[in-house]
Amino acid sequence: MSERYISPLVIRRLPKYHRCLKELQRSGVSRVSSSVLASNLGFTASQVRQDFSCFGGFGQQGYGYNVSNLLSEIASIIGVDKKHTAAIIGVGHLGHALINNFSFKTCGFELAVAFDANPELIGTTLEGVEIRDIKELDSYFDENPFDVAVLTMPREFAHDIASKVANLGVRGIWNFTNVDLSATELGVEIENVHFADSLKILCYEISKNA
Amino acid sequence: MSERYISPLVIRRLPKYHRCLKELQRSGVSRVSSSVLASNLGFTASQVRQDFSCFGGFGQQGYGYNVSNLLSEIASIIGVDKKHTAAIIGVGHLGHALINNFSFKTCGFELAVAFDANPELIGTTLEGVEIRDIKELDSYFDENPFDVAVLTMPREFAHDIASKVANLGVRGIWNFTNVDLSATELGVEIENVHFADSLKILCYEISKNA
């Protein structure tokens, strides 16, 4: 699927289209134009059409886009229609939050397992997800390789665990630890969720208005 | 402080500079050049100097930048040196995670209070933060207005709570609910932390490599 170069800016908009189209579908809308999509998302109609044309057009002149058709095209571009697997490493509050309230499925993942070092958690099951001893990580992976490791453990373990899972052979790391991991060093895809960066931006915005 | 227009791309880089400079300071580095900063962050030296010059230069020819001086300039631009206040609304796992493990202080905030509807939580204290009945939100705010509301409650309440706090007079909303809130409608700054968007991007990256 990697025929052509796609700008990161376009890629970062794909989830927005995906979400918006799911909402349209849920509300029973079957047809949508680039301008409606644009106003829903705060983009321009031109931009929407440009974005889609990176992947080959999905619309029809004079009609617009068929919502469920476009949705499945976007889903397939993102890859949420495939069944990737993920493992949570670190079942503190954040790990719990993800297990209990986050829809991995919507993002194309099955949450296969979780790991922790706390003996009180090991062996228990949350929402159908087994929590295993972090010491079993290697042996578990050998039997059941997973695609993505979700790093929700304390930040002091982040580098070690990241290089461990990278060596095991995961394809991506979803990093919540506020530690900067080097994708090139590790040789895997990394997506960071840096709470602090986000709150600092909000801090800037409200400070500037003051 | 809002003399000149600053591009959002520059603003989104400010927290990276801030974090990097704190790390340099912690490691005892007292002086840094734009090129070292750049290679730490994956930027270019030119870009670093351009970014800083948006706010007036902070360096010295032939020398570079004094780390603690630059750090405090950046801190002041972001506003993390002021003491803003925040309130968490919704003390589920995610709310817990933020209360226990997230450093609001590093981002210029004091976490003043938390709200929930669960009678078992109301009246208790976590890490020194009181959890109050969500019904007291209005009266609490009247006495102790806070700057930012952190939305960590279930998504079905997001719109109601967002317009409620916007009407009360908060200046910003830190939104974890995966619901799209309109900054212009609400008249407050909004910063979204959309887990799903982030994981979908990772999904795209690993799918494309497959």
Place this chain on the structure above:
DNA sequence: TAGATTGTTAATCGATTAACAATC
């Protein structure tokens, strides 16, 4: 002083917007 490195101006590159022929 000589070397280093800034701040800034100019050049390049890329992304967004506008326009419009194609066509459903």
Place this chain on the structure above:
DNA sequence: TAGATTGTTAATCGATTAACAATC
């Protein structure tokens, strides 16, 4: 058919990079 709206090409705008005089 006439109206609507796409996909794409061209024009504009903005961001990044390169270059360099200023100067510590």
